[in-house]
Amino acid sequence: MRAMVWFRRDLRIADNAALFHACQSADDGVVGVFAICPEQWSQHDDAPAKVQFWIQNVACLSQSLGKINIPLLIVPTPRFDELPSEITSLAAKHECDALYFNREYEVNESERDDAVAKAADKLGITTHRFHDRVIVPPDSIETQEGKFYTVFTPYRRVWDERVAGETELLASPKKQSKTDIPSDSVPTQIDGFDFSDCDSDLWPPGEDEAKRRLKAFEDHMGQYDEQRDIPSVAGTSRLSPYLAAGVISPRQCLATALNVCGGNLEKNDGAKTWVSELTWRDFYTAVLVGFPRVSKHRPFKLKTDAIRWRDDESDFNAWCAGQTGYPIVDAGMRQLNQTGWMHNRLRMVVAMFLTKHLLIDWRWGERHFMNLLIDGDLAANNGGWQWSASTGTDSVPYFRIFNPFSQSKRFDPDGDYIKEFCPELKDVPASALHDQKKLRKALKDIDIDYPDFVVDYSKGRQRALDEFKRI
Ligand SMILES: Cc1cc2nc3c(=O)[nH]c(=O)nc-3n(C[C@H](O)[C@H](O)[C@H](O)COP(=O)(O)OP(=O)(O)OC[C@H]3O[C@@H](n4cnc5c(N)ncnc54)[C@H](O)[C@@H]3O)c2cc1C
Structure with missing residues (x-):
């Protein structure tokens, strides 16, 4: 055969x-x-x-x-x-x-x-x-009524039971019988895709590289729960491009996490939290299978179709370019533009800023991310966008709107991440990066060319609250 x-x-x-x-x-x-x-x-x-x-x-x-x-x-x-x-x-x-x-x-x-x-x-x-x-097939986790789960926590409980003791990896294949069929050469250019702006040194290809990254992460997985929200620290695995292209399997990741905690996730908060992220990955895939409308540009919560999004291209372009005047938002968008990847905390911050403070349709942001992300994955990207826009399954309540200044104060207190991607702000004191008035004053005092706020965040927040309340 x-x-x-x-x-x-x-x-x-x-x-x-x-x-x-x-x-x-x-x-x-x-x-x-x-x-x-x-x-x-x-x-x-x-x-x-x-x-x-x-x-x-x-x-x-x-x-x-x-x-x-x-x-x-x-x-x-x-x-x-x-x-x-x-x-x-x-x-x-x-x-x-x-x-x-x-x-x-x-x-x-x-x-x-x-x-x-x-x-x-x-x-x-x-x-x-x-x-x-995925680790657990999407259609194999059902509620007692035989439906797909729409809430993560009960899904996770069943998922945990399903994976317990099931981490045996498949052996790599041995040499096969020879055929006389030669391999084709793999092209290095693809019509319609311009690779000139891609910095491929950041993401070297190959299974060995993926395994090397997993091994390196294994050594500090125990601190993941404390470091994963700090974008200036390499506290996450940065394996998403490899997982999205299948250069490493989620089972290999799970096996490594179980190895770190000696088979008991309760003993290691870092490994437990990391496995939770792998579970979100399975969960969003299950949502895609259970509710195919989400991959056809429809919201999970259908009534949010009635939101009157602002079709403001100028505000959208400022967001895309990392020129909103909000340092943490701009740093995130510039990281995406420069590296094809963005830290998870920033993905949430910028997505919420677009959909709430600017009240721009999450589908614009979802598409923009896909156009740039090296780890772009329909299920995870759609899940992340609909979570941030409060249109998705188990998404953030519409009234819990991240304040960009509080987010940067909490997760980038010294401004290291902001200053890496917005170098024009290098002389601004950290405290001014997290405060609207102080920032304006510092920019004036030091005479820095940095954009004005694209929106007043209190007004933007209120506008979003009013619109969500309306529906
Ligand atoms: C608006 C938005 C868009 C996103 N778009 C994508 C996307 O296109 N592709 C993508 O892989 N992830 C996406 N995510 C999820 C998450 O941001 C990335 O998976 C994570 O930043 C990748 O970094 P890491 O490999 O260091 O992750 P780690 O923290 O080390 O997590 C390990 C792996 O778990 C998976 N994972 C982690 N968080 C999530 C999550 N919230 N949802 C689903 N899977 C997760 C990823 O495969 C990740 O590589 C998005 C999140 C948001 C809020």
């Missing part, structure tokens, strides 16, 4: 369910395939930094697969529509009897997979699909 493994956002050989099972079953070789779909990726707002990261990781994967006699073929096709015929004709050409892949849960992706499975079936090729992107 010869198997084809279709890689997508699971660009690794370790602990990869589809690859593992294909290698277990095949006795006449395994062939890998990866599809490059630039038009579809553009339509999904995938960022150039992310696309570059994908193809760099595909090149690393091709090398690793080569060592175990698995060639990696590249299918260049603009859109998903052509994949049923492209993938299955390639499988038939190379005499593959079965097609293996790990599930993707977004609407377009799962429709694509159904179409490919149907086309494969017509050619007598069996399809095997696996849950691999």
Whole structure:
């Protein structure tokens, strides 16, 4: 039996369910395939930094697969529509009897997979699909009424029970029977995506790098609960691009956390809190599966459709450019612009600022993030945006609006993070960075070219409260 493994956002050989099972079953070789779909990726707002990261990781994967006699073929096709015929004709050409892949849960992706499975079936090729992107499959956690959970805490309770004792990782595959099929070369440029602004040194590709980061984080995971909200400190794992591209599996992360706490999360607050974030990742994927409207630009709370968002492009552009006059907001947006990544605390701060103080539609922000993030992931991004905008499941109550000055005072007291990304503020005393009046005075005294407040935050806050109360 010869198997084809279709890689997508699971660009690794370790602990990869589809690859593992294909290698277990095949006795006449395994062939890998990866599809490059630039038009579809553009339509999904995938960022150039992310696309570059994908193809760099595909090149690393091709090398690793080569060592175990698995060639990696590249299918260049603009859109998903052509994949049923492209993938299955390639499988038939190379005499593959079965097609293996790990599930993707977004609407377009799962429709694509159904179409490919149907086309494969017509050619007598069996399809095997696996849950691999998450720790617990989205449809396997249900309420007593058989519904999807919409609140995190009870979901987490069931999730905890489900993962207890289930951290055995799948072995990396051994050498397979040789085929005479050569690997295709992996392109370094993709039509429609400009990589010239991407600083790929920040995020080196490859499974070894992902494992190195996990190992480095393991050593200070115990302090995660204390450090994770301080953006000037490397207190989080910075694994999100690797998890989003599947260069490391969430199970590998969970196994490491359980190792840190000797199998009992109650004994280590850092590991416990970190696993909670991995649970949020599964939870938002489950929300996407249970409530597909959220991936079709609809709010989870349907009545929030009635909010009269301000279509103010000028305010939106100031926010995008990191020119709002609020130092913590500007630092966050500039970190995104410069590095393709933003610290979680800042993602919440800037998202809430856009949707509450500026009362601009969360969908504008969601899209802007996807256009730039190296770790852009529909479920997590949508979940984060709808949480911040109070339109989502288990989201922040609309009246709990972060004050940007209190946030910076609490999480960046010395202004280290602000000054890294807003260097023009380097001579402003830290206390002035966290106070509207003092900031204006300091800017005048030192004569610094820094924008005026795009909105008075008290007025912006009241405007948002009034609008949410109205509905
Ligand atoms: C508005 C907004 C947009 C976001 N967009 C994305 C996105 O597109 N892609 C993305 O991966 N995360 C997103 N997040 C979640 C979170 O900000 C990032 O996962 C985190 O900052 C990544 O840094 P890290 O790898 O150091 O995380 P760590 O703190 O080390 O957490 C470990 C992993 O858990 C997962 N995770 C952590 N927090 C969350 C969360 N709140 N929701 C879901 N998964 C989480 C990530 O995979 C992360 O790598 C968003 C959050 C907000 C508020």
